[in-house]
Amino acid sequence: MLKEMITDQSNQQTPSYLLIKGLVRKANDQSIVGRLDDPINWSLPFSPPGWLSQRQYIQMVRNLICGEEATVQACKILQSRLGPGLCHDFLETQINDEIHHANLYHQYLDLLADDIEPSSGWHDVLEKCLNSHTTVVELILAFHILLEGEAVFLQKLIGDYISCPLFADINNKIRNDEARHVAFGRIMLPALSAQLSVSEKKKLMLWAEDIWFASARALVAEYLDPGAVQPDILDQTLRARWLQQEEILMNLGIS
Ligand SMILES: [Fe+2]
Ligand SMILES: [Fe+2]
Secondary structure (H helix, E strand, O other), rough: OOHHHHOOHHHHOOOHHHHHHHHHHHHHHHOHHOOOOOOOOOOOOOOOOOOHHOOOOHHHHHHHHHHHHHHHHHHHHHHHOOOOOOHHHHHHHHHHHHHHHHHHHHHHHOOOOOOOOOHHHHHHHHHHHHHOOHHHHHHHHHHHHHHHHHHHHHHHHHHHHOHHHHHHHHHHHHHHHHHHHHHHHHHHHHHHHOOHHHHHHHHHHHHHHHHHHHHHHHHHHHHOOOOOOOOHHHHHHHHHHHHHHHHHHHHHHOO
């Protein structure tokens, strides 16, 4: 039904169709992939933060790459499930974006002169989202709303605490692309959730909560030494952030 909603000729004037068409046009105009020259100023100072160990910093960049690569896989699965049409075209622009983002982070990682595996907890969450039973609505919720939304939030936060001018330049340049990907999720999710029953929506919210907490705990574990923060304070902090995410999902029809 979703495929028809987006691709049916008679629906080509619906708000969803027009909004996604606008995103495709913007992607072709603005995407850093579409630029002929390298958009990053690689001559900017490279200065990893002193408050993270070298290993933690490498792990953080490695986890970003892992997220970009998993999103490429999610987009390819969505393309195969939705078939040719406008969503397929948008996802093609996103695949190109994410591949380019991963390449930029790889180039940055090369400057750190070392590499390590992504954290196993984070990798496991991504694999869980990508398994063959994950539905279209779950994929869009996980990759376009939860993970992209947190990536945009974290990029702003990282900008406040990591003062490496080169890393800031990379994140600033890819932020527009990521915002476009979140916008796609925010257009698609209400249309998809409208097709779900009340119990299906409840189940979807529980699935989202499970995925969100598993990702947050896996990523936080990388940067906090055991005992650095009391477990109840960490739980309260994560719970407060989840409630913001839950509200976003409710506003998008998952309630
Ligand atoms: Fe990305
Ligand atoms: Fe993205």
